[in-house]
Amino acid sequence: MTPPLTARAPERTTRAGVGVGFAVDLGSHGGRPALVTGTEVLSYDDLADLVAQAQTRLPASQQLVGLVPAPTTEFIVAYLAALAGGHTVLLSRDAVLPRAYGASSAWVDGGFAPTGRPEPALHPDLRVLLSTSGSTGSPKLVRLSRTNLESNADAIASYLGLTTDDRAITTLPLDYCYGLSVLHSHLSVGASVVLSGRSVAESALWDLARATGVTSFAGVPYTFDLLDAAGWPELPTLRQVTQAGGRLAPERVSAVAERGRREGWELFVMYGQTEATARMAYLPPALTAAHPGAIGVPVPGGAFRLAPVDGHPTGVGELVYSGPNVMMGYAHGTADLARGPELTELRTGDLARQNEAGLFEVVGRCSRFAKLFGQRIDLDRVETLLTLGDHEVVCAESADATRLVVALAGEPDPHAVAEVATTAAAATGLPEHAIAVVPVAPVPRLPNGKIDQAAVARLEAPQAGGPEVSAGSSLAALYGAVLRRSRVTESDTFAGLGGDSLSYVELSLRLERRLGRLPSDWPDRTIAELAALATDGPRPRWVRLDTGIVLRAVAIVLIVGTHTNLFTLLGGAHVLLGVAGANFARFHLAGTESRARVTRLARSVARIAIPTSLWIAAVCLISGQYGWRNILLLNDALGSHTWVEPEWHFWFIEVLVSMMIGAAALMAIRPVAAWERRSPYWFAIVVLAASLIPRFWATATGYDGDLIHSSTFVAWLFVGGWAAARARHHGHRLLLSALLVAGVQGFCGDPVRETVIAAGLLALIWVPTVPWPRVLVGAVGQIAGASLYVYLTHWQVYPHLEHRWPLGGLLASLLVGIAVWRLVDHVSDRGLRRWRGRVAL
Known part of the structure; x- marks a missing residue:
């Protein structure tokens, strides 16, 4: 039976205690079925007993409980136990979030266990923390109260007309507010839920639904795409289908509603946001034929108003919702967990209007x-x-x-x-x-020159019919663009094509976006092998980045941030030497042909030395700040043996170039190169031991020159990174760690600086990849890729801001370095294309 166009907010009696109503009142539904898993049925009495037992594992005082959602009885029991006991639940599949917010307890091996983390201050009404939907780049959480959860569960149950005879099936994740609302609303009236983790495209899900007498299921627009492709299930007991999680095109609404009329079930189109606990509006099924593009009317207890928006006609405004299900507010960190309710209404960000039938229609977005x-x-x-x-x-x-x-x-x-x-x-x-x-x-642009967003929204992709691009050929084109190679085949590898540390960062991040997850040995895999790993579909929110990439980004930020007086954390440049040594071993020692190795090294040295010399020469002409030794990168060899500014500004680049030239000369000796190929790890350890001799000699003899910036005395850091890339098991890594820690001890005369260097080198040895938020991959990739140019140019940038705005000095240095990196890349790319054109002629 279709509910009326408007419904009165349901009344709920005041409960003693602090638990959420539907979790506290489980026993009031007696022996009725609550959860169904396969052929097993758990009654409300049984569920209440399990929840009560689980509650005993939690302290009496309010705790922040971290739970990983899953369509299992175990998770439901843990979740309800926390809610019934007045605790706060952080639902997330990401293990980092509960740790970041200081979750005091977690569900481990069938029971709650303390995490040992300091207990965050919690507002007494706070019950659930959920991530906002989508890719906004923000880690903020939505704070939901007991009133939010109870009122929205009751409102949904009211307009859907749920009874104790209804039975839903889990077709959506339980950390998604829509999927969670299905559980809440059914438990609030004593209905039952079938638990399954299968996709709607799997016939086994619908076999289970038929066997258990499911009366409803929920779907987002993609759900209906999958059903159209895989075939709609035959469910004799189906009473209603609900849709939310994005706009379903009006013609699709009409088609699905018509299917429901033929098969005897109703379609409820709904509208909501996590910030409103779940639902704000619904379209009564009787109105889908006449108004398939509408979101309908507010849920019981809620109300809408239209706030005027500049540039839009009268009658169109931002949709603003008010009701007891409006969240308490956002949490950006642990301090926000103690804050009380901060909102009385929710600005949805959607442009809407109210049609002649009194129904609300969303017509666009207020923002980007x-x-x-x-x-x-x-x-x-x-x-x-x-x-x-x-x-x-x-x-x-x-x-x-x-x-x-x-x-x-x-x-x-x-x-x-x-x-x-x-x-x-x-x-x-x-x-x-x-x-x-x-x-x-x-x-497309408007007459005033601005982007015509409406015209872009109306664009249609060209019809298929052109040449099909295979995954392999597409990746080959990407390799060619990044490595500036005109002929790249699917049998090529990054190492074989002469890739170096400068191109490694850019290509690895772009490959990760293509493939979803990049194997650690990708530089040695063929393009065809990588193309076979490509997958379609959503990407996880967290990726694993190569530790060398993260260290490059972190180290250059430490260098510039220290120079601009934002903070003081020295040692970043020495860590970068270790990263450079690791990259040298990975990319420049690949293959067996000595001539190819030397050629690759010469090309990489040129990519570093030529832009550096040109930049220093330009600065010298303008300001006279540097001399000819700096331009030729010979200050370390021919200049003062003690630190003198500004002559020693580019010590890091000089050391890097000299190390690479020295290594190239070493590898040009055939017996040496053969020894390295036969025993790469022990060769690197011998070279490391030899390079540590000058470092310890200088300390033992009281050498009065610059110990920590000269090639002779810091070469061991480069070779240490080289050895890290060659270590293959724990024994290798333990020996190398001991040598490097010994080398760091007393090297700088500054314990903090030595700790930074040691931490970076040990991470290079022991931690191959680092978990990283996908939304921040682009930022770390830009900073890491431009690290050389940030270092090169920051000497002329940060002094203008270090005393007035240190943070501005850091940001300006990063932006200028990235811009110069992109400019050099663009100019060299154009020059290469022009040279190839002349050769072709």
Whole structure:
């Protein structure tokens, strides 16, 4: 039976204690079925007993409990036990979040266990913490109270007309507010839930639904795409289907509702946000035929108003919701967990109007965000990531709210289109079929020169029919672009193509966006092998980045931040020497042909030395600050043996170049190169021991020169990184760690600096990859990739800001370094293409 157009907010009696109502009242539903797992049925009495037992494992005082959601009885018991006891639950599949917020307890091996972390201060009404939906780049959490949870569960149960005879099945994750609301609303009325982790595309899910008499299931727009492709299930007991998590196109609403009318079930189109606990509006099924594009009316107890927005006609405004389910506010850190309710209404960010039937319709977004597949997509962030890949793009949500439209300027080849599509998919978590990359000659603009967002939203991807681009050929084109090679085949490898540390960062991050997860040995794998790893679909929010990339980014920030007086943490440059040594071993010692090795080394030295000399020469001409020894990178060899500014500013680059030239000379000796190929680890250990001799001699003899900036005395750091890349087991790593820690001890005369160096070197030895938020991969990649140019240029940038605004000095240095890196890359790329053109003629 269809509920009326408006419904009265349900009344709830006041309960003693602090527990959430539907978790406290489980026993009131007696022997009725509560949870169904396969053929096993757990009654409300049994569930109440299990919850009571689990509660005894938690202290009486309010705790922050970290739980990993799963469609299992064990998780439901743990979750309800925490809610019934008045505790606060942080639901997340990401283990980092509970630790970051200081979760005091966690569910371990069938019971709650203390984590040993300091207990954060919690507001007494705070019950659930959920991540906001989508890729906004923010780690903020939504704070939900007991009132939020109870009122929204009751409202949903009211307008859906749920009874004790209803039975839902879990088709959505339980850390997603929509999926969680299905559990809450059914428990609140004594209905039952079938627990399953299977996809809606699997026939086994629907076999279970038929066997258990499921009466409803929930879906986001993608759910209905999967059902259309795999086939809709036959469920004789089905009473209703609910849809939320993004706009379903009006024609799809009509088609699904018509299917329901034929098969005897009703479609409820719903609208909500995590910030409103789950639901804010619903469209009564009787109105789907006449108003398939509407979100409907507010849920019982809620209300809408339209706030005027500049530039939009009368009657169209931002949709603002008020009701008892509006969140307490956001949490950006542990201090926010003690804050009370801060909102009385929720600005949704959606543009809406109210039609002649009194129904609300969403007509667009107020800001640069799109809501697709239940995710909130930051369009500006996506555009920035694509621009970093040297593409001029404009992004918009399609007019029918089903796709992300990416207008790609110019006349791109199929490889560029494929790269933009895969990069956009990785940045947003959307499946590639939901991204339309549309080549456009000029980007659509309004008469005032601004981007015509409406025109971009209406763009349609060109029809298929052109040459199909395979994953292998697309990756080959990417390798060619980054490594500046005109002939790249799918049998080539990064190491075989002469890749170096400068190109490693950019290519590894772009490959990670393409493939989803990059194996650690990717430089030695063929392009064809990597192409076989490519997967479609959403990418995880966290990736594992090569430790060397993270160390490069962190080290250059430490260097510049210290120089600009933002903080004092020395040692970053010495860590970078270790990273350079590791990259030398990984990329320049690949293969067996000595001539090829020397050629690769010479090319890499030139990529470092030539831009450096040109920059120093330009600064010298303008300011006279440096001399000829600096321009020729010979200050370490021919200048003062003690630190003198500004002559020693570029010591790191001089050391790096001299190390690489020295290594090239060493590898040019055939017996030496043969020894290194036969026993790469022990060869590196012998060289390390030899390079430590000058360092310990200087300490023992009281050498009065610069010990920590001269090639002679810091070569062991470079060789230590080299040996780290050759270590193959714990024995290797333990010996190397001992040698390097011994080398660091007393090296600088500054315990903090020595600790930073030791920590960086040990991370290089023992930690191959580092977990990293996917949304921050672009930032760390830019900083790591530009680290050489940031170091080179920051001497002329930060002095203008170090005394007035140290943070500005750091940010300006990073931005200038990235800009110079991109400029050098662009100029050298154009020069290479021009040279190839002349050779071809």
